[in-house]
Amino acid sequence: MRIVVLGGRGDLGARVVRALVARGHDAVAASRRSGVDLRTGDGLEGALAEVEAVVHAATSMRRPQDVDVAGARHVGATLRRLGSPAHVVSISIVGADRISYPYYRAKVHSEDALAQAGVNTTIVRATQFHALAAVLGAAFRLGPLSFSLRDMRVQPVDIDWVAERLADHAGGPAPSGFTRATDLAGPTAYDVRQIAELVAGHDGRRPPRVLRVPPLGDVLRGFSEGRIVPGPGVETGGRTFEEWLDGQPRPLPRRMHLPG
Numbered sequence: 001m002r003i004v005v006l007g008g009r010g011d012l013g014a015r016v017v018r019a020l021v022a023r024g025h026d027a028v029a030a031s032r033r034s035g036v037d038l039r040t041g042d043g044l045e046g047a048l049a050e051v052e053a054v055v056h057a058a059t060s061m062r063r064p065q066d067v068d069v070a071g072a073r074h075v076g077a078t079l080r081r082l083g084s085p086a087h088v089v090s091i092s093i094v095g096a097d098r099i100s101y102p103y104y105r106a107k108v109h110s111e112d113a114l115a116q117a118g119v120n121t122t123i124v125r126a127t128q129f130h131a132l133a134a135v136l137g138a139a140f141r142l143g144p145l146s147f148s149l150r151d152m153r154v155q156p157v158d159i160d161w162v163a164e165r166l167a168d169h170a171g172g173p174a175p176s177g178f179t180r181a182t183d184l185a186g187p188t189a190y191d192v193r194q195i196a197e198l199v200a201g202h203d204g205r206r207p208p209r210v211l212r213v214p215p216l217g218d219v220l221r222g223f224s225e226g227r228i229v230p231g232p233g234v235e236t237g238g239r240t241f242e243e244w245l246d247g248q249p250r251p252l253p254r255r256m257h258l259p260g
């Protein structure tokens with residue numbers, strides 16, 4: 001199949017391209033580097049002509065309304081203009097609709113934009129990738145102290161497994177209309193204190209003393225109340241956080257990849 005991966009040079013997108021090519025698909029990456037700008041729609045018509053599926057894995061943490069949301073609108077409008085039945089597979093975040101964090105709100109607006117565009121769409125929501133969980137567990141560190149939100153829990157997921165599942169959707173049959181696939185998460189949930197301890201153990205440091213920060217405001221309360229942890233019926237798979245951590249350099253780089 002001919003499949004375009006928007007954001008196909010990004011952390012997730014590059015893995016999706018690799019997974020699709022390994023299965024024999026004609027998969028290409030598209031982004032600003034190849035002349036496709038999702039903020040304006042420039043270059044999309046050429047990129048999406050004659051494709052059977054489109055994976056939307058492009059994002060900007062700083063400008064999600066422009067890239068994730070307007071991008072989804074441009075993809076929908078372009079496919080309609082082309083009269084294309086192509087299947088759009090778009091990545092989103094578990095619990096995005098339960099937290100008022102602006103980036104998460106944009107992910108929901110991006111889903112809505114595709115629903116309203118009337119194109120064949122599968123939304124795949126995943127939990128935080130392991131690298132982001134490591135940042136959450138290690139970012140708020142001051143010497144031997146580590147600060148965490150009271151009771152914050154995460155169920156991080158293996159980015160390589162998410163890429164394979166996106167490739168399954170993109171290479172599989174298209175739904176007729178809009179659908180949300182089963183949410184994806186890693187096999188195990190952790191509280192942020194456990195993540196901080198695992199990262200410290202990996203780095204050869206003593207476990208940090210964790211100080212709890214009270215969840216002030218709706219966004220922090222949302223994270224603290226476990227609204228980003230998946231409910232029942234989630235599909236779990238891929239490496240655990242510990243297995244992923246084992247394959248990382250020691251010490252773990254302080255600046256791990258964040259989207260956008």
Ligand SMILES: NC(=O)c1ccc[n+]([C@@H]2O[C@H](COP(=O)([O-])OP(=O)(O)OC[C@H]3O[C@@H](n4cnc5c(N)ncnc54)[C@H](OP(=O)(O)O)[C@@H]3O)[C@@H](O)[C@H]2O)c1
Pocket residue numbers: 006007008009010011012013030031032033034036037038039056057058059060067091092093094107126127128129130132258259260
């Ligand atoms: N990280 C997590 O924990 C997590 C969890 C669940 C879901 N997700 C989702 O996974 C997706 C991918 O994240 P990622 O970490 O792989 O992102 P990333 O590495 O930052 O990649 C983003 C991609 O978007 C492209 N892009 C940015 N602005 C663009 C524009 N104006 N037009 C076209 N392309 C543009 C970039 O390419 P150019 O610079 O060449 O344009 C880049 O390839 C996001 O939708 C994110 O919400 C992430």
